[in-house]
Each structure stands twice: as C-alpha cells, then as structure tokens.
Amino acid sequence: MKRARILHAGRDQWAELIDGDSALRLADGTVVAAADAEWLPPVTPGATVFALGLNYADHNAELGFAKTQATPLVFLKGHATFVGHNGASPRPADANQMHPECELVAIIGTPARNVTRDEALAHVSGYTVACDYAIREYLENYYRPNARVKNRDATTPIGPFVVDAADIADPQALVLSTKVNGVEVQHGSTADMILDIAGLIEYLSGFMTLLPGDMILTGTPHGVHFVSAGDEVVCEIEGVGRLVNKVVADQ
Missing domain, CATH: 2.30.30 (SH3 type barrels.)
Known part of the structure; x- marks a missing residue:
C-alpha cells in the first residue's frame, strides 16, 4: 500500500x-x-526526524574524507525544513553551492528500544524519499553539519508517499538517482550505505526509544551538483517513489 x-x-x-x-x-x-x-510532507507531527551524514563510502571519498566513520554522524531536523512533492525550495541569495541529496527514509512503526539488528527491520512501517539539500557556504564543520546547512525552511522535499515496508523486499538493494532539468547528477545504490538501516536502528535504539512516526534519513551517494533558481530536481528511488521539486530564489 x-x-x-x-x-x-x-x-x-x-x-x-x-x-x-x-x-x-x-x-x-x-x-x-x-x-x-x-x-504535503508525509511527516507525522511531533515525530523525531534523524538524518545521516557521510553514510555512503563513495560520497565520503568524493568529499575527501575517510570511507568509513567510527560512529554514525547523526543530526536532527526541524519540521519546518520539510516541503511536499511538487513543492518549492528557496536558494539563498548568498549561496552558490546548494546541491540536492537523494535519500531513502525509513519510518518507524512500533516502539524500538535496545533492539538488535536482527530485530530492527520489524520496527519499520514504511519508506519514502527525501531530497536533503546541502548549502556548503554555511558548513562550519563537515563532520557535524550545523543548523544553517540542514535546517533551513522548505529545503528538504519529502514524499510523495509512504510505501509499506512489506512491499520493499530488500531496502539495501535499491537504486537511487537525482536528475536536474532531466540530466542525471547522482546515481547509486542503498547497498553502499556504510551503516545499513538495521544497524542505524540498533545504534539509535541503544540510547533512546524510537517511536511510531519517527523517521531516519539514511544518507546520500556520490554526486555533488550545484543548483540554481528555476531548476527542476527529481529524486527517485527504485520501488519507493519519484519526488519532484523546484528550486526558487529566496526572497
């Protein structure tokens, strides 16, 4: 469904x-x-939204970092950052390095606390697509993305819909891609995550309770392409969805 x-x-x-x-x-x-x-963004009001940085080895290499991290780079996202399918994301006037990042999103369906990786996926109710724009002029520390990079209003398109977990045979075998004005600028596979979804749930639930509606944006593969106002951006994940977004000038 x-x-x-x-x-x-x-x-x-x-x-x-x-x-x-x-x-x-x-x-x-x-x-x-x-x-x-x-x-509208398929985000449950009040849910906690986690995001991962540097969770794909090829993207890490692209940015000049180690291919693996000792611990996951996790940060939180505010709800105002989300915008729905066919929505608009503003590019700040002083930013020339804004780029889209296609990400698989796992949605928690049942409470999870101290679960093992073998149990973890049983706590996932569904999946959706996110385009988590990064604005590199505002980046103060690559290893800990600051709020101005990842929490600007309407800079995380998400959707269009939630696909039931039962309809995704293997979330670690999905092709991801991003196109800007019809030209592919990102291409990868969820198989290349450094820490897979089960591992992320095991890690997070080890120190906090994950609740129904909580979301985990799982990182992005290689492919940095800066966008301009007027660009159409399409992020697509095999079997999960095709998310369309328009970049506009920030007034």
Whole structure:
C-alpha cells in the first residue's frame, strides 16, 4: 500500500493511492486525482526526524574524507525544513553551492528500544524519499553539519508517499538517482550505505526509544551538483517513489 498526506477541502488528510497511483482515496471515500492533489510532507507531527551524514563510502571519498566513520554522524531536523512533492525550495541569495541529496527514509512503526539488528527491520512501517539539500557556504564543520546547512525552511522535499515496508523486499538493494532539468547528477545504490538501516536502528535504539512516526534519513551517494533558481530536481528511488521539486530564489 502507498499512503500520502494531502491538503484537501482545507484539511490535512491521509489518503491511499489507487488506480496505478493516478488517484488518491480519502478516508471518507472521496477520490482526488493525483495531478490535482496538493501534496504535503508525509511527516507525522511531533515525530523525531534523524538524518545521516557521510553514510555512503563513495560520497565520503568524493568529499575527501575517510570511507568509513567510527560512529554514525547523526543530526536532527526541524519540521519546518520539510516541503511536499511538487513543492518549492528557496536558494539563498548568498549561496552558490546548494546541491540536492537523494535519500531513502525509513519510518518507524512500533516502539524500538535496545533492539538488535536482527530485530530492527520489524520496527519499520514504511519508506519514502527525501531530497536533503546541502548549502556548503554555511558548513562550519563537515563532520557535524550545523543548523544553517540542514535546517533551513522548505529545503528538504519529502514524499510523495509512504510505501509499506512489506512491499520493499530488500531496502539495501535499491537504486537511487537525482536528475536536474532531466540530466542525471547522482546515481547509486542503498547497498553502499556504510551503516545499513538495521544497524542505524540498533545504534539509535541503544540510547533512546524510537517511536511510531519517527523517521531516519539514511544518507546520500556520490554526486555533488550545484543548483540554481528555476531548476527542476527529481529524486527517485527504485520501488519507493519519484519526488519532484523546484528550486526558487529566496526572497
């Protein structure tokens, strides 16, 4: 099943995708054409959102860092940073080094505390796609991304929908790609994560309780390409979704 969060009749509602993803059915049975939907980020209000830096060896090498890290580089994201499918992300006027990062997102479905990696994926309810823009002019420390790089308003498109975990046979065998104005600028596989999803859940649940709705953005493969206002960015993950976003000038 695929579920999306949309704005309809002035209300924030969850809907199920039907008819080959061409329409959405609301809880009351109302059907909305996907092309007419106003897509919202499929993020549960109040959920904790984790993000990973330097979790792909090829991206680390691209940036001139060690291919592996002793411990995961984890940071948190505020909810204002998210924007839905077909949304717009502002590029600051003083930034020329803003680039998209396609990421698989794991969504927690049941509480997890001190779980082993063998148990970890049983706590995942679904997956979605994120485009976690980085703005390198604001980066103070590559190893600990600061708030101005990863928490600017509307600079993390996410969606379009959540795919049930049962529909993804192996989350560590998915192709990721990013296209800017139709040209591929990122290509990789989730198989290349340094710490896989099960390992990330084991690590995080070892010191805190993960709750339903919590999300883990799992990092990005190699491919740094700076974007400009007016660019269309498409992040796609095999079997999970195709996320479209527009870069606009920050007013």
